[in-house]
Amino acid sequence: MKWWRRGGWLLALLVVVALGWRYFGRTVQPVSSPAQRETDAAALHDPALIARGEYLATVGDCAACHTARDGQRYAGGRSLGTPFGDVPAPNITPDPDTGIGAWSFDDFWRALHEGKGRQGELLYPVFSYTSFTKVSRDDALAIFAYLKSLPPVHRPDTELGLGFPYNVRSSLVAWRALYFKPGVFQPDPAQSEQWNRGAYLVQGLGHCNECHTTRDSLGGIEQGRHLTGGQIPQLDWYAPDLSTRPGGGLAGWNAQDIVDLLKTGQSAKGVAFGPMADVVRLSTQHMTDADLQAVAVYLQSLPPRAQPAPAPFRRAASHEQGGKLYAQRCADCHGADGRGVAGVYPPLDGNTSVTEPTGINAIRSVLLGGFAPTTAGNPKPYSMPPFAQQLNDADVAAVVGYIRQSWSNQAGAVQPADVGRYRHTPID
Amino acid sequence: MIRLDSWRRRLPGQVLRVALALVALGACGAAVAQAGAAPPAPDTMQQRVAACTSCHGAHGEGSPDSVAIPRLAGKPAGYLIQQLEYFQTGQRRHAPMEYVVRQLSPAYLREIAGYFAKQDVPYRKLPVPAVSVETLRRGEQLVMRGDSTRGVPSCVSCHGGKLTGVEPMMPGLMGLSYDYLSTQLVSWRTRQRAAEGPYCMGVVANRMRESDITAVSAWLASREPPADMHPEPASAQTEPLPGWCVMGKSGAGQ
Numbered sequence: 218m219k220w221w222r223r224g225g226w227l228l229a230l231l232v233v234v235a236l237g238w239r240y241f242g243r244t245v246q247p248v249s250s251p252a253q254r255e256t257d258a259a260a261l262h263d264p265a266l267i268a269r270g271e272y273l274a275t276v277g278d279c280a281a282c283h284t285a286r287d288g289q290r291y292a293g294g295r296s297l298g299t300p301f302g303d304v305p306a307p308n309i310t311p312d313p314d315t316g317i318g319a320w321s322f323d324d325f326w327r328a329l330h331e332g333k334g335r336q337g338e339l340l341y342p343v344f345s346y347t348s349f350t351k352v353s354r355d356d357a358l359a360i361f362a363y364l365k366s367l368p369p370v371h372r373p374d375t376e377l378g379l380g381f382p383y384n385v386r387s388s389l390v391a392w393r394a395l396y397f398k399p400g401v402f403q404p405d406p407a408q409s410e411q412w413n414r415g416a417y418l419v420q421g422l423g424h425c426n427e428c429h430t431t432r433d434s435l436g437g438i439e440q441g442r443h444l445t446g447g448q449i450p451q452l453d454w455y456a457p458d459l460s461t462r463p464g465g466g467l468a469g470w471n472a473q474d475i476v477d478l479l480k481t482g483q484s485a486k487g488v489a490f491g492p493m494a495d496v497v498r499l500s501t502q503h504m505t506d507a508d509l510q511a512v513a514v515y516l517q518s519l520p521p522r523a524q525p526a527p528a529p530f531r532r533a534a535s536h537e538q539g540g541k542l543y544a545q546r547c548a549d550c551h552g553a554d555g556r557g558v559a560g561v562y563p564p565l566d567g568n569t570s571v572t573e574p575t576g577i578n579a580i581r582s583v584l585l586g587g588f589a590p591t592t593a594g595n596p597k598p599y600s601m602p603p604f605a606q607q608l609n610d611a612d613v614a615a616v617v618g619y620i621r622q623s624w625s626n627q628a629g630a631v632q633p634a635d636v637g638r639y640r641h642t643p644i645d
Numbered sequence: 646m647i648r649l650d651s652w653r654r655r656l657p658g659q660v661l662r663v664a665l666a667l668v669a670l671g672a673c674g675a676a677v678a679q680a681g682a683a684p685p686a687p688d689t690m691q692q693r694v695a696a697c698t699s700c701h702g703a704h705g706e707g708s709p710d711s712v713a714i715p716r717l718a719g720k721p722a723g724y725l726i727q728q729l730e731y732f733q734t735g736q737r738r739h740a741p742m743e744y745v746v747r748q749l750s751p752a753y754l755r756e757i758a759g760y761f762a763k764q765d766v767p768y769r770k771l772p773v774p775a776v777s778v779e780t781l782r783r784g785e786q787l788v789m790r791g792d793s794t795r796g797v798p799s800c801v802s803c804h805g806g807k808l809t810g811v812e813p814m815m816p817g818l819m820g821l822s823y824d825y826l827s828t829q830l831v832s833w834r835t836r837q838r839a840a841e842g843p844y845c846m847g848v849v850a851n852r853m854r855e856s857d858i859t860a861v862s863a864w865l866a867s868r869e870p871p872a873d874m875h876p877e878p879a880s881a882q883t884e885p886l887p888g889w890c891v892m893g894k895s896g897a898g899q
Contacts (some may be wrong), residue, residue: 287734361825482748494748548697552683559687585741587695591750599686602699603741606711641740 248323257322261273272365276508277349277422278500282306292316296378297343298451303378304343312369325361326354331399339389339426341379342397347438352422368592396437409517415515416507419444428456428492439564442518448575453639454491455573463523467570472513479509481594487570488563490582498590509528521601532622533609533630539619542612546604547620555624561599566624576631579617580639583608610636685791690760697757698747705761712771712822718764721876724815725758731839738837768820768874773867776859784864788818789858797852800861803845803882808865810876819870 220627231276249257260266274280285294293308293316311318317325324335332346333339340346345363378536382388399460402421404413419425420443430438431447446458446473447467458466467475470486477484479501489497501509544553552559555566565571569580589595604613610633617636621628686692691703697717705717717725730800731737732746733754746754786792788808791799801808803815810817818826832838833850840846853861 287736311810498748550681550683550686554680554683556682558683558686562683584878585744586699587745588696588748590748591753596750597693597756599693600696602695603745604699605741606700606714 223462233542237332242330248326254321254323257358260358260443261365265548266359266362266386267366268363270359270361270366272503272505273360273422274363275500275503276418277352277424278496279309279360281495281499282344283309288372289370290365291364292372294372294375296375299343300450301383302380303376304341304346307374307377308370309364310370310372311365314373315371315373317364318367318369319362322361324359325364326357329357329360330354330401332393332397339386339393342392342436345424346428347397348421348424348427350397350399351416351417353401356422392435392437395435401503409514411514412509412518414508415511415513418512419515423429423512425459429459430456440594445522446553446573448577450493452492453577454581455570455575455577456493457569457573458522459516460519461517461523462519464522464524465519466573467516468569469567472510472517475516476506476509477514477594479504479512480506482590482592483560483563483595485559486564487568491569491578492586492587494587494590498592502590502592502594530622530627533615533618535615535618536622537631538612539615539617540623542608542616543619543623546602546608547616550601555620555626565620565627568626571620572626572628574628576617576621576629576635577639579620580613580631583613583617584636584640605640610634610640638644646662658744684842690756697761701761702766702873704764704766704887706764706766707820707822710767713824713828715822716768716820717761718766719874719876719885720762721810721812721814722762724810724816725762727840728756729754729758729857736839738832752768763786768870771820771866772823774823774863776863780856780860781867783857783865784860784862787853787861788864792857793887795852797849797857800865805877805881807871807873807877808868809874811882812876812879815876815882817874818865819868820874821866823862823866826865827858830858830862837842 280290282295282297283291285292288294289310290308293306295306296303297306308316310316320335327333327337327582328335328340328344329346329349329352330342331350377384402417405416408416422618424445426438428449429444429446430442431445432450433439436450440593444459446456448455461467461470461475467486470484474484474486476491478487479497482489482497482502497605504512550562551565555564557564557614570582582601584603584605586601588600589598608616613636614631614633618630620626622630691698698705698709702708702715705716705719707716708714711723729739729746729749732739732742733749735743749757787797788800791797791802800818803811803816804818805811808818810839829838830850830853833846836847850858
C-alpha cells in the first residue's frame with residue numbers, strides 16, 4: 218500500500234475522532250421532562266407492565282445475546298463475533314455496579330433508540346439499535362420495567378475484543394452517518410392494523426433484518442436490501458430472503474407455513490436449523506398467534522424479487538456419485554423424490570435452504586445434522602444424523618450438489634474446498 | 646424446463662428404457678404415485694434420535710467404525726443426563742456433540758438419556774492395543790489398588806467393584822475402547838471435560854503420569870467385560886468418596 222493512502226486514512230480517522238469528540242463529548246441531556254421521569258419511575262413496579270415487558274423481551278430475544286452459554290439469564294458475557302473483533306454482551310440485570318441497576322428509563326431509551334450509552338458514548342451496532350430504534354417508547358418502558366424486576370446478578374463486563382481503529386468509539390460517528398437513522402416505527406395508514414403490527418415486529422423488536430440481509434465491508438446494511446437474505450458474518454450460515462413472492466427465498470410459503478415454522482420450528486416447507494433454531498426455541502415459539510399472524514401478513518407483502526436470467530444449467534460432474542450417496546444416506550427420510558415426510562422430515566425439492574446462493578446451509582446441515590428445535594408444538598422433534606465423521610469433503614460436495622440440482626432445484630454446485638472451509642462448528 | 650432439457654440430452658436408447666419403465670410402473674396403478682416417496686416415519690424414540698444412533702449405534706452399542714465413539718447403552722441415566730447437559734453448557738467440549746444437543750429441552754434430553762440407559766445389548770470385542778506386560782501390570786495396579794505415593798485412588802473405589810458403574814451417576818469403565826478411555830483421561834487434564842464439584846476426575850487425571858494414562862486405558866480395554874454389565878445399585882457404594890475429592894473446580898491441577 219502506498220504511504221499516502223495509509224496516511225490519508227489515518228487523517229480521515231483523526232478528523233472523524235475529533236468531530237466525534239466535539240459532537241458527543243458534551244454532557245448528556247435528559248430526554249424527558251421531570252414530570253415524565255417521575256411517571257416512568259412509578260410505572261416500573263406495575264405487574265401488568267412487567268408482564269408485558271417480559272413478553273416483549275422474549276419477542277426481541279434479548280436473552281439470546283445477553284446470556285453467556287452457562288451463565289445466568291441477562292447477566293451478559295456472551296462474546297458476539299463480528300468481522301472487526303469480539304464484542305461481549307453487557308450485563309442487563311439490575312445490579313447497581315455491573316448491570317443497569319442505576320439506570321433511569323431515559324438512559325435505557327437512549328441506548329435502545331439512539332444507540333448511546335449512559336455517558337453518551339456511542340454503542341457498537343452489534344447491539345441492533347439500527348432496528349430497536351423503531352421500538353415504541355411504551356414498549357421500551359415495559360421492557361425496562363421487566364429488566365428492572367429481574368434478580369440482580371453481579372458480573373462485571375468482559376473486556377472489548379476490538380483492535381484499532383474499531384476500539385475508538387468515536388469512529389462510529391461516520392458509521393452512524395452512513396447506516397443509522399433514529400426514529401420510532403411510523404405506521405402506514407394505507408395498510409391494515411395487522412400489517413402494521415407485523416411490520417413493527419419484523420423491522421423493530423424482532424430485528425429480523427440484522428441477519429436476513431447482506432452487510433457491506435463496513436458491516437452496514439445497504440438501503441433497499443431489506444430482508445433480501447445474506448450470509449451471517451462469523452456464524453457462517455445463510456439467512457434466506459424472506460419474500461414469499463416469485464423469486465423470493467420463501468416463494469410459495471403461505472401464512473400458515475410461516476406461522477408454523479415460527480411457532481413449532483417446523484413447517485410443511487422446511488425446518489428451522491442453525492441460528493434460526495435458537496431464535497425459534499428462545500423467542501418466536503412464545504409469541505402469540507395474533508403476533509405470528511401479523512408477521513406472516515407483513516412478510517407476504519414483501520415484493521417479488523428480480524430473478525436473474527436463467528444461466529445455462531449444467532449438472533456437476535459428481536451428480537451421479539451424489540445420487541448414489543443420496544440413495545444410501547438421505548432417501549429413507551427425504552424420499553427419492555426429495556419431498557420429505559410431512560410434519561417430520563423437510564422436503565428438499567424447492568427448499569430455499571437447499572438452493573440458497575452460497576450452498577453453506579446444505580453443506581453444514583449435512584455435516585452437522587442435529588435436532589429441530591424443541592418447542593411446545595414439537596416437544597420431541599425428529600433429527601438428522603451428522604455426516605461430518607462419515608463423509609469426506611468430496612462426498613459431501615457430491616451429495617449437496619445432487620440435492621441442489623435435482624427435482625426442480627437448479628442451484629450451483631459446491632466444491633470440496635467449500636466443504637472443508639465449513640467443517641468447523643462455531644460454538645460460543 | 647429443466648426436465649425437458651435433460652430429456653433432450655439423453656440418448657434415444659435411454660429414453661426408450663425409461664419410457665418402458667414408466668409403462669410398467671403405470672400398470673401398478675396407485676403405486677406409481679408413491680414411487681420415490683419416503684416411507685412414513687415410525688413414531689419411535691429410535692427413529693427420533695437418528696442424530697445419536699448414526700454414530701453411537703442403533704441401540705447405543707457404540708460405533709463399529711470408530712473406537713473413539715463410546716457405547717451409551719446401559720450407562721446410568723443420571724450420568725447420561727449430566728453429560729448431555731454439560732455438552733449444552735460447554736463444560737464438556739466436543740463440537741459435533743455440542744451442536745447436536747443444542748436444541749433439546751430439559752424434558753426431551755432426559756427422555757433421550759433414559760432411552761439409552763434402558764438399552765440392553767451385547768458388548769462387542771474391542772481391539773486391544775499392543776503394550777508391554779509391565780504397562781498392563783501398572784494399569785492393573787492403578788485400577789485395582791491405585792497409587793498412594795501419587796495420591797491416585799483406585800478406579801474400583803468409585804466406578805464399582807466390577808467396574809460396571811454405580812447408579813445413578815457413576816459410569817462403568819468396561820466395554821470401552823482404549824482410544825476412548827485415554828482420550829477422556831487427557832480431556833480431564835486439559836479441561837475439555839469438567840464437572841461441578843467434586844472435580845475428582847480432573848484431580849486424579851492430573852496426578853497421573855502420561856504413561857499411567859496409557860497403562861490404565863490399555864488394561865481396562867483388554868479386560869473381558871463381565872456377563873452382567875448393569876451398573877451396581879447406589880447401595881453398593883459403601884465407601885465414602887475420599888475427603889480430598891470434594892474440592893470443586895479449584896482443585897484442578899493438584
